[in-house]
Amino acid sequence: xxxVKQNSPSLSVQEGRISILNCDYTNSMxxxxxxxxxxxxxxxxxxxxxxxxxxxxxxxxxxxxxxxxAKHLSLHIVPSQPGxxxxxxxxxxxxxxxxxxxxxxxxxxxxLTVHP
Amino acid sequence: SAVISQKPSRDICQRGTxxxxxxxxDSQVTMMFWYRQQPGQSLTLIATANQGSExxxxxxxxxxxxxxxxxNLTFSTLTVSNxxxxxSSIYLCSVRTDGNTIYFGxxxxxxVV
Numbered sequence: 001x002x003x004v005k006q007n008s009p010s011l012s013v014q015e016g017r018i019s020i021l022n023c024d025y026t027n028s029m030x031x032x033x034x035x036x037x038x039x040x041x042x043x044x045x046x047x048x049x050x051x052x053x054x055x056x057x058x059x060x061x062x063x064x065x066x067x068x069x070a071k072h073l074s075l076h077i078v079p080s081q082p083g084x085x086x087x088x089x090x091x092x093x094x095x096x097x098x099x100x101x102x103x104x105x106x107x108x109x110x111x112l113t114v115h116p
Numbered sequence: 117s118a119v120i121s122q123k124p125s126r127d128i129c130q131r132g133t134x135x136x137x138x139x140x141x142d143s144q145v146t147m148m149f150w151y152r153q154q155p156g157q158s159l160t161l162i163a164t165a166n167q168g169s170e171x172x173x174x175x176x177x178x179x180x181x182x183x184x185x186x187x188n189l190t191f192s193t194l195t196v197s198n199x200x201x202x203x204s205s206i207y208l209c210s211v212r213t214d215g216n217t218i219y220f221g222x223x224x225x226x227x228v229v
Contacts, residue, residue, distance in 0.1 A: 043221050102146075
């Protein structure tokens, strides 16, 4: 049972345009959502997160939107740069501070390719 | 922040043998976790490494196959026992800091032949 799903295995965009990566979840107990970027031969690197009490969080070129009723979140990257080319993972957890925070449930990942 | 070092970074092992992966953090952390990423798959949590006590395993993972130690707040080991080709994966150490930030190591790439 895949509790976190990223239905697009890959996404290709032109440099300077917007990249939109999508993620759906099924478990209503998730309170906190994170996006990680992973380059080959490296561990995942934290990008941005959002709590279930918010619907938007922004950090520079990265914005995450959460639609709790639809159990859907998306990561927007504007403008996209060739260095953004990587695998992007959506992850879900309980709220920070809880005893089980840190146990992440990951989606399958989306390979983003940004063309110059 | 937390800097995580994993050893070995890569290894090729014979089936039936065991390999121990080490995770060292440069500062004391609240929690340590071990994940597995099989080829073409997502990251899956194996267990939470508990300091001074037995690890807490997720469904589908057992202590006999993946014994874990955490003797202090900065170090943990994961052993992959009696390996088969299906154990070929990236094994990742993850930590949660006091500031509730989650970091990952660079992973240990294991190939079983």
